[in-house]
Amino acid sequence: MSRPIHAKLDFSALEHNLRAIRRRTDARVMAVIKAEAYGHGLVRAAEALRAADGFALLDLQDAVRLREAGFRQPILLLEGFFAADELPLLAEYELASVIHSSQQLAQLSAYPRRGGLAVWLKLNTGMNRLGFTPAQFTQVLETVRRHPAVGEITLMTHFAHADDAVGVEAQLACFDALVGGQRLPRSLANSAALLRYPQTHADWVRPGISLYGASPFAEVSAEQLGLRPVMTLASEVISVTELKAGDRVGYGGSFCAERAMRIGTVACGYADGYPRHAPTGTPVLVGGQRTRTLGRVSMDMLSVDLSELPEAGIGSRVVLWGEGMPVDEVARAAGTISYELLCALARRVPIK
Structure with a gap:
């Protein structure tokens, strides 16, 4: 597969x-x-x-x-x-x-x-x-x-x-x-x-x-302008890990769990066009529910918080941006603009 x-x-x-x-x-x-x-x-x-x-x-x-x-x-x-x-x-x-x-x-x-x-x-x-x-x-x-x-x-x-x-x-x-x-x-x-x-x-x-389907304005959403997203970047959770307080996530351990947590690993990274500089807290959809990224984005993977999503697990659909998750919001969290995210989609990502 x-x-x-x-x-x-x-x-x-x-x-x-x-x-x-x-x-x-x-x-x-x-x-x-x-x-x-x-x-x-x-x-x-x-x-x-x-x-x-x-x-x-x-x-x-x-x-x-x-x-x-x-x-x-x-x-x-x-x-x-x-x-x-x-x-x-x-x-x-x-x-x-x-x-x-x-x-x-x-x-x-x-x-x-x-x-x-x-x-x-x-x-x-x-x-x-x-x-x-x-x-x-x-x-x-x-x-x-x-x-x-x-x-x-x-x-x-x-x-x-x-x-x-x-x-x-x-x-x-x-x-x-x-x-x-x-x-x-x-x-x-x-x-x-x-x-x-x-x-x-x-x-x-x-x-x-x-x-x-993206907005040129920081304070006005694409939806408010009557625009619809054309590109949806999606993947799946491929691994689930239980953390205890004090456990760290990813390269450099930049995120430290303050309590027991459940996290997922998603098949998406900066080699796919997702911004490496996106910090902990960047919004993402898992199984249609909003949650956040955790730790540093890797070349091929990133981590998401599943602590409040008990039904999410391996195989759960993840929307990085697009339908239900505005690319402008993701870009803003990552300190960039939607133009950069859309243009940076890697050739290795299949188009459906």
Whole structure:
């Protein structure tokens, strides 16, 4: 028999989440499926998201995979091209490219082809990660407009604080001041801005984490946002141990029993994608009942508290995150974010 750990993917939830997002906006939806669709699988996630108006990802070969699989929507490379010799492939497969740097602008300027290349021009309005500065904007836009290979131009930016108290107002004001007179399509909103700031929706929204049923906000759950989890990481209890007061659990003995306890060992560890740094007390479901992890997470196993679950034993189903156990809650307990947990699912974990 194989190890009982597996990830179940509910693609009806992905479709549900897309519909939930559409109800919030009249903008076109550019579904973000980078990092193998946040760990859910590029092509299978795209199949479930066929109703999206477009797809955004990072890798040129992934974009080609989608085209060859029959997807005809706009496909956007979020970091653009990395070398001039990629430009003919963009044209061949009708792929849109973000342009965010002077190096890319120079490579585009040397490209001899005429017509058809869709460009998303990225403005740095305060994230200070990618994009042209406000001082560069007017000249860069004019250069892109004049290039004979460029077709449609979309103007975009990315918010640094859409998910926290700082908000989007300063960046939005910067963007509006720069592009106010331009009659060009615009894209600003990631999941957080889409859900919280309708004034950012513009022509294209770019939902990512919300599509997969997780919340971009620390204080608002996915359920409160009308979202359903797509990935459920589940396993089983494979061993049960009785502890007495003073017994320690796992590497380093970081957990010490203060009383007699009953604990279970679960077939899941950091080599499966569960966070090694998750502390004692991280929530988990065993047999549908909430309990907690104990001690240090090992490569292939972790320990859970069965003291208040007398019916739990070897073979009991364990949900690490997903259905009934929000990935956001697990991530918060582990001092990380749901994005990291979903993207870190190991290849060795079977998908059902």
